[in-house]
């Protein structure tokens with residue numbers, strides 16, 4: 001297999017076997033999906049557009065365990081809700097909800113009959129994976145409160161006290177590495193919590209380190225509710241162990257077990273990857289020994305959310321095309337259920353598109369969510385804003401603003417990767433370089449089309465890449481184009497002997513910079529950045545490294561921000577590190593602004609001359625394999641000064657958040 005590389009940070013898989021989110025959600029029509037909204041924004045400085053990869057809707061249902069009699073748990077108070085779990089006394093269901101705004105995960109509980117909805121923890125951090133204690137007075141959950149990383153928190157429902165049980169030196173890992181704690185579950189006597197953690201594991205690219213997206217390696221740990229007696233319960237070399245749950249007598253814990261490498265493939269939701277083998281395993285809680293395999297990896301399917309229904313029946317979710325080709329997500333049981341209203345045959349999987357099942361303590365009911373991706377959120381949809389000064393709104397990928405206040409973006413999620421321009425308020429949206437005008441070589445899709453637009457300072461011309469991107473860059477060419485902003489002409493700049501794309505044009509119109517990739521060679525090696533003098537046509541080599549997504553500063557300095565794989569050539573087992581860099585237009589004064597081994601990428605200049613980018617520095621916010629259509633669930637949008645100082649988080653969701661674009665009210669009003 002070929003080595004893979006950077007070149008399309010954050011958007012898509014980068015190996016031959018990789019893939020792209022939304023590959024199965026492409027819209028077939030080619031009309032911009034834009035929600036016109038008022039402008040400018042009163043009481044705010046303006047709008048920050050940004051991209052997010054998250055489902056369009058998520059709804060909680062309660063049904064019998066055979067799937068019969070489903071009803072919306074929250075009835076007419078259903079919003080965007082997920083990750084529900086039953087309380088041990090059967091009275092309550094705790095769940096995560098984004099009712100405060102798109103992207104803001106908060107914790108709520110509701111009675112199992114759908115009444116008495118109550119907030120539990122609703123800070124601007126991620127609060128997720130709630131679990132109610134056996135006596136009903138404590139709720140444990142995974143939350144990014146305080147330091148942006150996932151820790152295990154407990155809230156006392158009687159007193160309101162809230163504490164971080166992973167707040168101790170015995171728990172703390174190396175803060176430069178993944179250091180997240182996820183999915184707590186109580187022991188039946190309320191004395192222990194088990195959870196999964198990736199503390200002290202490396203940032204490791206998939207595909208034998210070479211892939212851009214990182215895998216997740218979890219072990220199972222235990223801790224007491226006061227934070228004492230922290231210890232590891234189960235681990236396995238080369239495997240990720242997650243979502244632990246106790247047996248009814250507290251003697252065993254059950255979890256899923258998946259090869260670490262497959263934690264990437266299990267979350268990208270591509271047909272080829274659904275049947276990667278995941279096992280359901282239990283061990284003795286006291287010793288971590290005496291393993292029992294309840295469901296074998298050999299039967300295929302990504303098996304998740306195991307839970308004991310009784311001492312010998314375990315229910316679990318199977319993401320697999322073996323069971324449903326449209327929305328794989330079946331419920332399976334390890335033994336026949338002969339009692340209760342929903343007696344089941346062991347071999348009768350419930351076929352469907354279930355997600356996150358949790359069973360009532362008496363084993364008769366389940367709560368789960370159904371998610372939809374289509375139609376995806378329209379451009380302009382209001383998102384939760386983590387800033388008081390800016391209203392956050394959704395944009396499709398690579399939004400860029402002209403001096404006159406026009407926006408250009410690539411309609412990757414909302415359409416077919418045509419180039420769209422619009423006013424910031426969503427009016428006058430049109431495809432100016434659409435699929436019908438592409439050369440026959442390019443099929444408009446999620447992975448083919450126009451990527452990374454860049455405006456010339458006079459607003460008349462846009463540079464953009466047209467071609468095959470992501471894993472398809474290994475097979476097909478890409479070209480840099482200049483396009484008239486009024487849609488009347490297009491001009492090809494590169495000749496197609498390489499895969500050339502992701503251009504930026506200097507505001508004065510003099511320089512064009514893009515990245516090259518050699519799609520014809522089996523020897524995968526970077527070609528780097530090229531710069532064309534648009535007066536003379538002369539092309540010079542600016543770099544020969546794994547560089548991508550260059551962008552000229554808008555202030556006329558012609559400084560370029562870009563992303564580099566700083567660990568090339570590969571020299572160690574975990575060398576897949578990408579960082580934000582800057583250089584002058586002649587390639588001099590090269591500076592590396594980020595240093596951690598997580599991925600830092602997709603950097604852009606803001607209107608104030610700061611640099612905003614997507615960073616994995618806070619790690620995963622949940623177990624990776626639980627996501628769908630998500631290549632990189634970890635990045636937060638960050639901002640720093642142009643010299644790399646003063647790093648500040650602009651978002652804090654559990655989803656992949658990238659590609660910010662500030663549109664201040666002044667610019668808006670003038671457009």
Ligand SMILES: *[C@@H]1O[C@H](CO)[C@@H](O)[C@H](O)[C@H]1NC(C)=O
Nearest residue numbers: 074075076077078079114115
């Ligand atoms: C939901 O339904 C209840 C009961 O029918 C009703 O009282 C309430 O006003 C409804 N709420 C909304 C938001 O429609």
Ligand SMILES: *[C@@H]1O[C@H](CO)[C@@H](O)[C@H](O)[C@H]1NC(C)=O
Nearest residue numbers: 146162163164165166167168
């Ligand atoms: C973390 O531990 C420190 C020292 O024990 C304590 O002062 C602090 O309040 C704890 N923080 C939380 C959020 O529990």
Ligand SMILES: *[C@@H]1O[C@H](CO)[C@@H](O)[C@H](O)[C@H]1NC(C)=O
Nearest residue numbers: 146147151164166167168172
């Ligand atoms: C919670 O505990 C972790 C692990 O010790 C620590 O790194 C983190 O700072 C704590 N969070 C807060 C908000 O105290």
Ligand SMILES: *[C@@H]1O[C@H](CO)[C@@H](O)[C@H](O)[C@H]1NC(C)=O
Nearest residue numbers: 174175176177202203596597
């Ligand atoms: C923490 O991890 C970083 C990155 O791998 C490494 O350079 C550093 O030595 C580690 N620190 C400790 C104390 O192990």
Ligand SMILES: *[C@@H]1O[C@H](CO)[C@@H](O)[C@H](O)[C@H]1NC(C)=O
Nearest residue numbers: 133135137138189190191225
């Ligand atoms: C409930 O159980 C927890 C341990 O799970 C314990 O700390 C707490 O004191 C108990 N509360 C009551 C009211 O018994």
Ligand SMILES: *[C@@H]1O[C@H](CO)[C@@H](O)[C@H](O)[C@H]1NC(C)=O
Nearest residue numbers: 001207208209210570572573
């Ligand atoms: C993974 O990469 C290492 C180092 O580059 C190489 O020695 C090894 O053969 C590779 N393994 C596979 C399965 O490709």
Ligand SMILES: *[C@@H]1O[C@H](CO)[C@@H](O)[C@H](O)[C@H]1NC(C)=O
Nearest residue numbers: 219232233234235236237238
């Ligand atoms: C598993 O955990 C034990 C003790 O906690 C440790 O000694 C061992 O190295 C770990 N093994 C792996 C493969 O992580």
Ligand SMILES: *[C@@H]1O[C@H](CO)[C@@H](O)[C@H](O)[C@H]1NC(C)=O
Nearest residue numbers: 299301332333334335346347
């Ligand atoms: C579902 O469970 C039955 C037996 O309990 C087993 O035969 C079958 O292989 C399971 N299916 C999957 C996909 O795990």
Ligand SMILES: *[C@@H]1O[C@H](CO)[C@@H](O)[C@H](O)[C@H]1NC(C)=O
Nearest residue numbers: 323324325326327351352353
């Ligand atoms: C897959 O699940 C969906 C949603 O439950 C259902 O409509 C569809 O019929 C199922 N497909 C198959 C082949 O069972």
Ligand SMILES: *[C@@H]1O[C@H](CO)[C@@H](O)[C@H](O)[C@H]1NC(C)=O
Nearest residue numbers: 441442443445447448468476
């Ligand atoms: C992109 O276009 C090329 C050339 O037409 C085609 O071979 C390839 O399959 C397309 N890729 C996708 C994902 O449509």
Ligand SMILES: *[C@@H]1O[C@H](CO)[C@@H](O)[C@H](O)[C@H]1NC(C)=O
Nearest residue numbers: 460461484485486487488489
């Ligand atoms: C479109 O823009 C070009 C400059 O790029 C200009 O020459 C032409 O007149 C414009 N056409 C229309 C119809 O506005």
Ligand SMILES: *[C@@H]1O[C@H](CO)[C@@H](O)[C@H](O)[C@H]1NC(C)=O
Nearest residue numbers: 610639640641645646647648
């Ligand atoms: C750091 O960034 C914040 C948020 O962007 C800003 O308010 C503050 O002025 C910056 N501080 C410095 C020293 O640049």
